[in-house]
Amino acid sequence: MLLTQADIDGAVGDLSGVMRRTPMIASRTLSERIGCDVWLKCENLQRTGSFKPRGAYLRISRLTPEERVRGVVAASAGNHAQGVAWSATQLGITARVYMPTGAALPKIAATKAYGAEVVLEGTTVDEALVAARRYAEETGAVLIHPFDHLDIVAGQATVGVEILEQLPDVDAIVVPLGGGGLLAGILAAVKPRRPDVTVVGVQAAEAAAWPRSLAQGHPIAVTAMNTIADGIAVARPGDIPFAHVSRFVDAVVTVNEESLSTALLLMLERAKLVVEPAGVAGVAAIMSGAVDLSGRVCVVASGGNIDPLLLSHVSTHGLTAAGRFLTVSATVSDRPGGLIALLELLRDLGTNVVDVVHSRVANGLELDEVAVTVSVETRGPEHQREVCGALSEAGFLRE
CATH class of the missing domain: 3.40.50.1100 (Rossmann fold)
Known part of the structure; x- marks a missing residue:
């Protein structure tokens, strides 16, 4: 059930010249944010857009x-x-x-x-x-099973081989985790050669079969899954991956949907990389504090195949989670200039209005009032608090 070094060497030889050696990119943004040296292993740039x-x-x-x-x-x-x-x-x-x-x-x-x-x-x-x-x-x-076969795991192990070659002084590796083939392969390639390297698997909290499976000592299926990270939404860990993960992994952690969307947005904005929700699970883990690491950290960006419609939705969700997008329901006077007063205040507060919905039939309105739902771009959580405080002080927001 476990790969040998000969299995991994054979995979490296068979895939040489066929698979791309994906780049290892330093991320100053993530390094500054979490306080250690973060590198991205860009499997989103592999053939077909994933590992x-x-x-x-x-x-x-x-x-x-x-x-x-x-x-x-x-x-x-x-x-x-x-x-x-x-x-x-x-x-x-x-x-x-x-x-x-x-x-x-x-x-x-x-x-x-x-x-x-x-x-x-x-x-x-x-x-x-x-x-x-x-x-x-x-x-x-x-x-051709997606993860539960020794040849599949051996192929994914070549990611681990490349990590050790590209970042020989790596201290920790953070890997998205679904069925377990990628994590198992990286563990098989890394742990026998560098047992000191910390290897962490990351699941979406809404599709997390691994924590309970590891606690019980055998694969256990979850009964329901609901996550934007469809690439790691697997109900039951594979038997062969489980044999590797249960023996070698240092930790398995989970991240919520908000963390996934925030990480995806950061990869777009700062790393200039398109990475799907499943592919940013490792980034989400280090950004959210789900895992505390030090030294030189490699985060595997496992895939970049994302539906543009989902990308738009997740980007909006990520902007909201990051304090960059705010929607408020305000009450204004149903008189000439009532709406203008609200919009001028938002202008003076430095926001950018994205959308306005104006209604005279909302519940709780007085005869001379109008309900306005307005969405604005903001600079972050502190700016949002400033905006909400000013709107409340001006009487636009009700308790």
Whole structure:
């Protein structure tokens, strides 16, 4: 159940010249914010936009000629789907991918563009995986599991190999955690060579199967998940990843949705990197204080495939969480100049008005009053407090 050094060396050799050696980028913003030397391992810049092709290509490339003829099948919310589709096409093998009905449209389109047949089934990756297993049993197609296979974990281990080569004096590595293939691979590559390196897995709090599983000593499925980080929304840890994680990991922590959106916004604004919610879980962990580290820290940005519509929504949520976007409900006089007085005050306070909704029929209004919901851009939490205080003092806000 555990990778050997020979397994990892073999993966490095087989993937050489196929996978990109993704960059390791220093982040001054994160370093200053958390007080240690932070570097980003940019797997969002890997082929197909995530680390997934490492394991998918390795697994598919090792199929026998008889297996290749039968084709491959997979289940994924998007990143593994694209990794399998791209890898199978590169190797001249047919691929079918089952995706949840709610999968992001750009991920569905990309998977098709990479050459796979896409079938939408189920509402979660786990339900799609049931359909993929059934198809494999009926047709003989080889199931390419997203994380629960030694070749998959070995492929992901090459990320850990690169981290040690690019940042040889690394003190800690923070890794997004879903089914566990990436974390297991990094642990297998790093811990035998550098047992002193702290390795931390990060889950979305609304899809966190690992903490309870580790406490009980075996994989346990969660019954419900609700997170923007669809790439790590996996109900049950894989058996093979669990064997590695339970033996080697130093800690597994969780982050909430607000932390994920704030981290995504920071990556866009300051690092100039497009990273999906699952991919910023590690950044969210160090920004929110979910994990306390020191020295030289590598955070893996595991993927960058995000629906533009979700990006817009998450960016707005992140701006709100960061104190950069404020919506207030004010009451103004239903007389000429009533609304202007509110807007002029907001102007004088240095805000930028984004949206105004004007209503005469809101509950609790007097005959000569109007309810106004106004959204403004602000400079941060302190500025928001200043704005709210001034609006309250001027009589626009009611208790």
